[in-house]
Amino acid sequence: MAEEIELAAPRPTLARVDSLAKNPFRTPSSASLADFESFSRSPTPAAQLPDLPSTPPPAQTPPASRRRSEVDLQAEEAGQKMRRMSMGDETGTDGMSLPPIDKGKDAWSFCFAAFILETFIWGFSYTFPSVLVYLESHDPWQKESIASLSAIGTVQLAVMFIFPCTIISFFRRYPDWVRTSLWVSVAVNCLAMLAASWATKVWQxxxxxGVLCGLSGAVLYTPVLLWLNGWFHMKRGLATGIIFSGTGVGGLIFPFLISSALLDKYGFATMCRAWAGITLAVYAIAVYLIKPRVPLRKPRGPRSPWFVMSDFRFLKNPVVIVMTLTSFTSSLAYFPCSLYLPTYTSTLASPVSANIVVAVFNLAASCGSAVIGYTADLSTPITVMASGLAGSLLALTAWGFASSLGAVFAFAVLFGFATQICSTWGPAATDAVGANPHLATLVFCTFGIFRGIASIVGPYISTTLFEPVIAQEHAAWGRFGFRRVIIFVGAMSALSATGGAALHWARKYNARVKAASA
Known part of the structure; x- marks a missing residue:
């Protein structure tokens, strides 16, 4: 029985079977309009129809689904790349196998060298309160105001926090000059410290x-920021905490080495000369050891631009905005406490006790950096909130009611341990830009710039809040003219605690935006 089917609207990809049989090399695109017209109007026997699948052809993938597939593919490729990186099964631009991330001798050797630089560069900076106590009581410096003397340390900190972003751009543009720049910075740092031994004015x-040692220290420390994200990914918070703990280790040892062993026995000039010799040897070892995961090569083509504006799109990221403001407010509380706590202690006991407080404070900061770095890997928002609340409560209670040396020691330990906000920067940068080492470093430097600004603004505000006219007052709360300083520290710490909740919201917002665009 001949069954005939009427085709009302043929798809453009179909052609007459008999026409193809006559000319098998004729393609559907070469069929004439008349062929299609006659074919569509004539009944076609079912026997001559091509065999069609029993199920309808799949519908064309919509753009959204295709985008999801592409995102899944990219995520799978990124995961495979991370697995290759963790096993060391990765090649660089020169075809050489690269060392694994998060583990291995090379990764932890970098961490060790970075720890050395952290200890001597930042450890000395945070030991400056001990030097400040000495300068306040010895000629020709004791006639100067506490604000001008404290500017030495605050300027050094600010320079080291603010300039790494510019130095990173220089290193990326001139990678073949990195090693030379590091060795030049070693010489500048040591010579500046040596020249300071003959200084007679505060501005000198x-x-x-402040400026030269700070700038050369920033150059020496920039490779830590530049190469850390290339060596560590899943253990970035732990590595960051270990490296940052060098500040506490240096802050524990150096107050006794600098103040008790050098300043008190030999004076300021001899201390500067001895420190120049010590750092010359230490920095030389660290510069020799510290290396990037991907070897440095001179670019074959044009050098990269100084700044690429597209790289700074992360400034609009809510996580970056929240964490920047949180770091700024937390630093406004941290630096006045670390700088003026020895002065507060010296009103209760001898200058030796002030050095002990500095050492205890920095030791607690060292332990707190590692612990907070570990907890930040687990939950950054909770860590930020807990750190801010703890700092506020400790300032308003433990410091406010501190009337004995033991109470000051207890406050120094607890506050130094709980307020290491810098150890949360690594996980926060990962939340903002993922595993991109370049962007993560820029985010890290952004946090550092605002912390550097706070290192100047915070002590300046505290100096204006300090009331020397009632420095001998023995009030029940807020003694020795520090009442308004304590309130300021407590308020800024409490404000930084709100950053934990804001950071949680920012992460959820980013997740919704990512899901909507997928």
Whole structure:
């Protein structure tokens, strides 16, 4: 029985079977309009129809589904790349196998060298309160105001926090000059410290120890920021905490080495000369050891631009905005406490006790950096909130009611341990830009810039809040003219605690945006 089917609207990809049989090399695109017209109007026997699948052809993948497939493919490729990186099964631009991330001798050797730089560069900076106590009581510096003397240390900190972003751009543009720049910085740092031994004016110390030592220290420390994200990914918070703990280790040892062993026995000039010799040897070892995961090569083509504006799109990221403001407010509380706590202690006991407080504070900061770095890997928002609340409560209670040396020691331990906000920067940068080492470093430097600004603004505000006219007052709360300083520290710490909740919201917002665009 001949069954005939009427085709009302043929798809453009179909052609007459008999026409193809006559000319098998004729393609559907070469069929004439008349062929299609006659074919569509004539009944076609079912026997001549091509065999069609029993199920309808799949519908064309919509753009959204295709985008999801592409995102899944990219995620799978990224996961495979991370697995290759963790096993060391990865090749660089020169075809050589690269060492694994998060483990292995090379990764932890980098961590060790970075720890050394952290200890001597930042450890000395945070030991400056001990030097400040000495300068306040010895000629020719004791006639100067506490604000001008404290500017030596605050300028050094600010320079080291603010300039790494520019130095990173220089290193990326001139990778073949990185090693030379590091060795030049070693020489500048040591010579500036040596020249400071002959200084007789405060402005000379600000230039030599504040600007030159700060700038050369920033150059020496920039490779840590530049290469850390290339060596560590899943253990970035742990590595960051270990490296940052060098500040506490240096802050524990150096107050006794600098103040008790050098300043008190031999004076300021001899201390500067001895420190120049010590750092010359230590920095030389660290520069020799520290290396990037991907070997440095001179670019074959044009050098990269100084700044690529597209790289700074992360500034609009809510996680970056929240964490920047949180770090700024937390630093406004941290630096006045770390700088003026020895002065507060010296009103209760001898200058030796002030050095002990500095050492105890920095030791607690060292332990707190590692612990907070570990907890930040688990939950950054909770860590930020807990750190801010703890700092506020400790300032308003433990410091406010501190009337004995033991109470000051207890406050120094607890506050130094709980307020290491810098150890949360690594996980926060990962939340903002993922595993991109370049962007993560820029995010890290952004946090550092605002912390550097706070290192100047915070002590300046505290100096204006300090009331020397009632420095001998023995009130029940807020003694020795520090009442308003304590309130300021407590308020800024409490404000930084709100950053934990804001950071949680920012992460959820980013997740919704990512899901909507997938």
């Amino acid at each position: 110390l600000i230039v030599l120890q």
